[in-house]
Amino acid sequence: MSLSSEAAGRPGRASGLGPGARAALLVLVVGAACRLFGDVFPWLVAWPEVLVLPVTEWVGTGVGWLLALLKPAARGLAGLLGYPMAWTSAVLGGAPWPLIIGGTAALGWYLGGLRMALLGAIGLGLVLLSGYWVEGMNTLALVTVSVPLALLAGTAIGILAYEVPRIKGAVNATLDVMQTVPTFAYLTPLLILFGFGPVVGLIASAIYAAPPMARNVLLGLERVDSEIREAAVMSGGTRRQQLFLVELPAAASQIMVGVNQCLMAALSMVIIAAVIGGFEDIGWEVLLTMRKAQFGQAFLAGLVIVAFAIVIDRLSARLAQPHVPRNPKVVAAIAGVSVLLAAVVFFRGGDVAAFAAFDGLAEAVDRGVGSFTARNGATLDGVKNGAMFYGLLPLRIGLADAVLPFTWGFKWTATHSLMLYGVAVVLAAFLAWRGQLVIGFLAIILTGMLEVGVAQLPWVFVLAGAAALGWVSSGWKLARFAVILLLLILVSGLWSRALLSLYLSGASVLACAVIGGALGLWASVSRTAWAVIQPICDLLQTIPLFVFLIPVLMFFQIGEFSAFLAICLYAVVPMIRYTRHGLVTTPDEMIEAARASGAGRWAEMVEVRAPYAAPTILLGLNQTILYAFAMLVIAALIGTTGLGQSIYLALGQADVGLGLTAGAAMAILALVADRLVQGFAE
Secondary structure, three states, X not given: OOOOOOOOOOOOOOOOOOHHHXXXXXXXXXXXXXXXXXXXXXXXXXXXXXXXXXXXXXXXXHHHHHHHHHHHHHHHHHHHHHHHHHHHHHHHHHOOHHHHHXXXXXXXXXXXOXXXXXHHHHHHHHHHHHOOHHHHHHHHHHHHHHHHHHHHHHHHHHHHHHHOHHHHHHHHHHHHHHHHOOHHHHHHHHHHHHOOOHHXXXXXXXXXXXXXXXXXXXXXXXXXXXXXXXXXXXXOOOHHHHHHHHHHHHOHHHHHHXXXXXXXXXXXXXXXXXXXXXXXXXXXXXXXXXHOOOHHHHHHHHHHHHHHHHHHHHHHHHHOOOOOOOOHHHHHHHHHHHHHHHHHHXXXXXXXXXXXXXXXXXXXXXXXXXXHHHHHHHXXXXXXXXXXXXXXXXXXXXXXXXXXXXXXXXXXXXXXXXXXXXXXXXXXXXXXXXXXXXXXXXXXXXXXXXXXXXXXOOHHHHHHHHHHHHHHHHOHHHXXXXXXXXXXXXXXXXXXXXXXXXXXXXXXXXXXXXXXXXXXXXXXXXXXXXXXXXXXXXXXXHOOHXXXXXXXXXXXXXXXXXXXXXXXXXXHHHHHHHHHHHHHOOOHHHHHHHHHOOOOHHHHHHHHHHHHHHHHHHHHHHHHHHHHHHHHHHHHHXXXXXXXXXXXXXHHHOOHHHHHHHHHHHHHHHHHHHHHXXXXXX
């Protein structure tokens, strides 16, 4: 039986139009009504001010009261957490550097042999030579204290959701919200609760890193073979014994994946939390040097973060894989040499700053960037202005407002609009004649969006579009879900900022879909291409979000285009990976059948591999959307507008109401986009 309209929650196909065509036609009619009658009925375009509720003030008052109530206990907890934080910082900062590097190399050898040992030694050696050893150890101390808290919380949440199935849906929904709420939104209430200092970063890291652990614990327990569970029951063990002695060990591999993701999330959040200052860590150094336009030092500090990220990622990922422990004698030998060198360093004294060898590199980077921008300034400005005037700005405010004499050479008029719509209608008629009615309707809809601009779309049109997409993908339930959540943004008064965020994230996702899809396609047909692309993707997925700001600032300075590039760099990887994976995992029998029928390589790709890979590619698009929203808030540091800027400003002003409502609005956009794409993928 094919997908029935009843199963999807849609009425039957009584008319000649399919669900997609009817939904597209509805959106087209709504858009046309808004365009034709918007001047007569302004409420069709802009949500009436009289219906805006003071949600920000209500949230600020309510949460402020709650925070005031919790503040004494939170400050006490902050004081308690300050002790392990101080002890860990003292141990890592006071320990001779050979001991730290040697211990990491010994662990690397034990887990993966010579290659992993060299990775650990070279990675931390780079930190030492950079001159940021003290700051690096302070960052490592934050991660060391926050990760156990996140592991305990995540494990407890995962076990609870597994043991009490009726709350599993609520737990998953809560984890979704925690992972879609922007990272900066965590910091404002935590700053008020716990005060200024490194403890805020510690708590924020633990909160941010707990959901990946919870998801992997739950997933690992659910994947335990039924035979293993039955054997545990038949052995007569109590439920606690079955869980802790049988099921959790059986799920260890998946749980270790959660440990890896938890470590990386904690490191990323520790760097982000540096925006509140108060601690001499590597994140603060990056932020400080970027603010001073000292790009050489910022680049060097960024390399330190990358070194930490790669070492932590590779070692923790190795724990999640089956491995044969190496010769313990070699581990003991490495540890022994490290202790001897540490003793020499300790008794001879000396400052770790004496080992800084890359000061010249920072100066060379500054000189090189300065020289390059001086020689190619006109070209860089041309690239940036071209992308802004002929790409981003029309998407943001529409062709009607973006096409001006000093950029395009002429002014957009009503005649141009009529010509544009005329071309769209002719194209739609041709597509309808070819039997592609839905695509024809979409051509007219997208033309209208381009003429008006995403940031100026009528609220009625946006809600109708979200409802139509939800109805087509999953039925009325998702349509209601999308409309209700978007209405919450409308009544909060954050609609215009939400559209600005939607514009920039949408433009970035579009660029990632095109570029990432093309690279994924290339990698699927060329092993050489994948051999080059794969390590670059691995590196980009390892780098914390903060670091993506450094290279774009070096060459394009502060601005919306720089933010766009940073988002694209961060969000393009899932699209590449999922596109390639979907295309190369097409079953062999399907390929053989296509070739037997005489299909060429192009026909095989278009008619066999691409349709089979479509759900996987859509999941990649889903991840790209979530990555784009995550990076959007970080990009507020270098010149974005919209909700990201509001969240960042709220952090600086300690405005809990604005920070939480803007963060919730951002989470709503990400959540709605996530559910819509998932609906189509399923």
